[in-house]
Amino acid sequence: MSGKRKLRVFGILFILLLTGFMVSAQKVNTVVLDAGHGGHDTGALGKHSREKDITLAIVLKLRNYINENLKDVKVILTRDNDEFIELYRRARIANENKADIFISIHCNSNPSSVPYGTETYVMGLHKSGANLAVAKAENAAILLEDDYVEQYDGFDPNSAEGNIFFSMMQNAFLDKSLDFAGRVEKQFKEKLNFLDRGVKQAGFLVLYKTAMPGVLIETGFLSNAKDEKFLLSDRGQEQMAYAIFKAFREYKGTIEKWNPSLLNKEDTLLSNPKPSKAVTENLKAKASKQKESVTSNIEPSDSEVPQASKTTPNSPPAIEGTEEVIYRVQFMSSPKDKQIDSPEFSKVKDVWKYFQNGLYKFTAGKFDSIKLASAYRLDLVGKGYADAFVVPFYQEKRITLEEARRLAGK
Numbered sequence: 001m002s003g004k005r006k007l008r009v010f011g012i013l014f015i016l017l018l019t020g021f022m023v024s025a026q027k028v029n030t031v032v033l034d035a036g037h038g039g040h041d042t043g044a045l046g047k048h049s050r051e052k053d054i055t056l057a058i059v060l061k062l063r064n065y066i067n068e069n070l071k072d073v074k075v076i077l078t079r080d081n082d083e084f085i086e087l088y089r090r091a092r093i094a095n096e097n098k099a100d101i102f103i104s105i106h107c108n109s110n111p112s113s114v115p116y117g118t119e120t121y122v123m124g125l126h127k128s129g130a131n132l133a134v135a136k137a138e139n140a141a142i143l144l145e146d147d148y149v150e151q152y153d154g155f156d157p158n159s160a161e162g163n164i165f166f167s168m169m170q171n172a173f174l175d176k177s178l179d180f181a182g183r184v185e186k187q188f189k190e191k192l193n194f195l196d197r198g199v200k201q202a203g204f205l206v207l208y209k210t211a212m213p214g215v216l217i218e219t220g221f222l223s224n225a226k227d228e229k230f231l232l233s234d235r236g237q238e239q240m241a242y243a244i245f246k247a248f249r250e251y252k253g254t255i256e257k258w259n260p261s262l263l264n265k266e267d268t269l270l271s272n273p274k275p276s277k278a279v280t281e282n283l284k285a286k287a288s289k290q291k292e293s294v295t296s297n298i299e300p301s302d303s304e305v306p307q308a309s310k311t312t313p314n315s316p317p318a319i320e321g322t323e324e325v326i327y328r329v330q331f332m333s334s335p336k337d338k339q340i341d342s343p344e345f346s347k348v349k350d351v352w353k354y355f356q357n358g359l360y361k362f363t364a365g366k367f368d369s370i371k372l373a374s375a376y377r378l379d380l381v382g383k384g385y386a387d388a389f390v391v392p393f394y395q396e397k398r399i400t401l402e403e404a405r406r407l408a409g410k
């Protein structure tokens, strides 16, 4: 082998090694903590508590744990005081900061005072009416926003259809979201002795717009006296935050391939929290608990939700003709007209525009199924169009998803 050729071979080997290193070196360096509700949106109300106060208290404590124990992690809060933040803005904060994970903290509520315990949700199809009810209750926060019809593309938080549509989106991050959610519920159960009601799926708007793994944690029922007492107490909030912190550290350790049990043996603020009286009392009622396993709540991934890995977002097959319903990904709207071949749109394909309600709306791609359009949407989100969403058209007119389903079914 000549010297020159040797050099070239080593050069190629070096590049291969470097690429391998870059692929494996995944980091969890930025986390967005989202305290549910705030301002004129109180969230659920207990006898003595408001959800917005408890979620903020837990988030602030969780931030302290991460800051004290994981120095390489940047913690960003969607709010650190009692202010109203729209759901889409919460997601945008996470997207703009290129967060590695999004953790939304909430409290549950039920018309009955009996249910208690925690639930951790990932974005997906609700399997039960109960899951849908939780998603609807959390999504209803958008009714307190001024321009929610435009921001969420006419989404009606009370319609089951809408909830199904939104649940089809976040699939690319499902594995990691499920992994983290499982760790959270495991901590609640093992370290907190809290009743873990399991990992569940439902269509939460706040998760739908985030372009990273994300979970929504219902930390307990304010409608249950014992849960409420626990969540209202400083110690209860501390323990809840600590359990989520441990799950986060485990998750980070797994992604980054180090063993979290070898590090930070002594956590700075609290070690091995004892369950409070409220929790212990709740445990006595555990006998009647119906165990829901992690897997039993997860929809088969092939049935309805798009599998990003099985489609090819970079080269989705476009279709011709106008006799079928087609799906485009809307990525921008503007009061000013723009040329569709503008250099501004160089990163997107098949740009097309239409005019509606005083705005020029720009779409990309053209697909015969919502699955492919959803996969391409994720591609666009990755290119910086964090608010992109899928819209159906029939004969070049925008239609609703319900109409699209009806037309597709005939």
Ligand SMILES: [Zn+2]
Pocket: 036, 037, 043, 044, 051, 105, 106, 107, 138
């Ligand atoms: Zn909530």
